[in-house]
Amino acid sequence: MDDPFILSQSDGRPMYLQIIEQVKLRISVGDWPPGFALPSIRELAVATKVSVITVKRAYQELENEGVIVTRQGKGSFVATTDKLGSRLREQEMEEHLIKAIEIARSEGLPPDELVRRLQSLLQGRKK
Amino acid sequence: MTSITWQLIRKDWDISRLPMFGYAALAVVALVLVAMATGATFYVGSTMLITVVVVIGIHLIFVSVVHERGKQTLPFIMSLPISFMQYTRAKMLANLGIFGIAWLLIAAAVIAIFSSTATLPNGMLPFSLIILGELFVANILILGVAMVTESEAWTIVVMAFCNLCISLFIYFVGSIPEINAHMQGPVAVWNSTAMMLIGLEILAACVLIALIFVAQARKHDYL
């Protein structure tokens, strides 16, 4: 099996988070449609040269988030939830917005001001 | 003998094979010189023959035992599925086997030369075989020291000591009246003194081999 992921050594985040992100990316771009059979943990570990335990952890988190389902003895599959791909992209956007809110809060920026800035950015984009 | 033991012996032979053919050529030259049977060639030939026998033994010991440790191929060999006693047995068989065959060939050639050369007195035969026997025993001693002490320095010390002893031994055996009296005679006389010396050599060889195995069996750390 070919390595399906692009993992970075210089990315400061733990390897399992990178794997989670890459799986979600595959799903959101449509490479891995709902019901798609994911590679087994061991296969993916060998292909990505990342330890079995790290891949196992990534799969567990993905399962907890409802992104994939694991059937005993059959392996893991992309969840058949409606519009999982776009939901994942929305989720990612939300994470970025939350980060922006946190920075605004730590800088003492009032919520109104944050909304105003977002609006002006949106206006700028439209032109 | 298990097949691994056999493979180990084959490997040691493979590694020391080439020089052995060189020594064989030297041995032939030495035997020719002995067979020429003039005073000077006999002396040079027999000295050369003794040297070749000694060097064959030492070469084998160094290549198969001392260098195995010094050049760190021992971890490779000991990673194989063999016990340390199997390893010891393989080394003893390789060394004494290859050396033994060379020794037997040379001893047989010596007997043949004495029997077929009219100018060489057959009375020299027992004396010659006793000397060859001593070389065999000394070889086992050096091999044992190399295996048991695992020290190159000790091996060299004992080797030098054994080589010094050769001329002393020749002098000692040659000066025993029961041996000396028949040396220039036309027939080989296997009297009780000659037989006793040969018997002692066989006994010494057996005791040394047994001691080597006992000493090796007491070891627990092999690297």
Add this chain to the structure above:
Amino acid sequence: MSKQLAIQLAGVSKAYPHFRLDSIDLQLEQGSIMGFIGPNGAGKSSTLRILMGLIRADQGEVRVLGHRVPDEQVAARWDIGFASEDMRLYQSRTLQWHMDFVKSIYPGWDDDYAAALARRFDTRPGQTLKGFSHGQRVKAGLLLVLARRPKLLLLDEPTTGLDPVARKEVLNELMDVLQDDGRSVLFSSHNTKDVEQVSDQITFIDRGRVIASQDKETFLERWRRVRFSAAENFAMPDLPDVVETRLNGRLGSVITGRFDTRITDGLQNAGATIQGVETMTLEEIFVTEVEASRAEVTGAAA
């Protein structure tokens, strides 16, 4: 149901004139890779040699692939592939000669795999070992071990002194071994970077003692550095399981090997503002563990 153990060491000790392996406990599950990390002279080689039966422990129990060692070391060694840094091959012989020799002993030798490995490792079977570079020698040693597909690989510093390309080749092959979940790998290194990505289990050893042994994810999960800024007249609270505390001016940090909210709550209650909770690299964790362990030993002796 617990998985079968490939390696099991319990209370293994061995005394040398100037060194002592002290009550080593170690377990490796079948199907996983363990990175065995320690500074030079920490006891990594001695531990591996004990597992091979090459040296005998003074105390303790050793089981390898279900065999008692040293009593059943020969049976165990049929299924172990051992390569160590101090292992040399026969300089005057070719790699092919070595391959033939190993093949003559192990029935499981795989010619095709051996040829493929020789290509991937960039080593020529027809060349004598004398002409091999250090990296090629190490890879040749690994080839001889891998091509017979042993159930357990015991590798002593297999990546030491290798250039980045060769190191990657070696680590890739180690991962390939794991395709078969009945096979296991224990490899030692003094470099955490070599071990970090591929290992399932991490064991730290220092001065003859195992100072930590855990699965890697738990390791990385538990260790955190918490950065904070302190209020005036801040007094460092008593926090559980903190191994390192720093306070310089009003900025400080604590490192813990058992992170949970008790740490952040404790700091906040003492009047500190949390600036960030960071994960740590295995190298940082290793150095911290070693320093903490040495301080403890020194403290106990004083």
